[in-house]
Amino acid sequence: MTAPRARRACTRPDGYTRLVAHADLLSIEQRSDGDMIVLELRGELDIATAASLPQALGAVARDGARMLVVDLRGVTVLDSVGVRSLLHTRRWMFNRGGAACFVCDDGPAGRTIELMGLRDALGVCADMASAQAQLSGEG
Numbered sequence: 001m002t003a004p005r006a007r008r009a010c011t012r013p014d015g016y017t018r019l020v021a022h023a024d025l026l027s028i029e030q031r032s033d034g035d036m037i038v039l040e041l042r043g044e045l046d047i048a049t050a051a052s053l054p055q056a057l058g059a060v061a062r063d064g065a066r067m068l069v070v071d072l073r074g075v076t077v078l079d080s081v082g083v084r085s086l087l088h089t090r091r092w093m094f095n096r097g098g099a100a101c102f103v104c105d106d107g108p109a110g111r112t113i114e115l116m117g118l119r120d121a122l123g124v125c126a127d128m129a130s131a132q133a134q135l136s137g138e139g
Helices: 052-063 081-094 106-114 126-135
Strands: 015-020 026-035 036-045 067-078 098-104
Touching: 015 106, 026 052, 036 052, 036 081, 052 081, 067 081, 067 106, 067 126, 081 098, 081 106, 098 126
Parallel strands: 036 067, 067 098
Antiparallel strands: 015 026, 026 036
């Protein structure tokens, strides 16, 4: 059994900062988009990686963000533990006087959320423009 490879935070030219990687199963990258923080998830959000999301929320808290968009379009696997971490994320932001919503299409994450009947509970949006409108109270 090999230990997960640690990654340093690094910023890409497009403004994203890689925050967390768990043995290359999940990457979470953060960028600021106006008054919002966007977390872009790529890979598997499941029992093996779901604990990475609270670590990323710590970075969001340090930035003092009140609006959070979690982009799930790059998620290839989403299990019940991953869904629980998404619900926790939304509650965590609400408890701090903020708001969170999730962007996903009809890929694996979207299908899982739809099957579980959680589109409304998670505040799911189809694209970033819809997410921005929802968080600013227009949607």
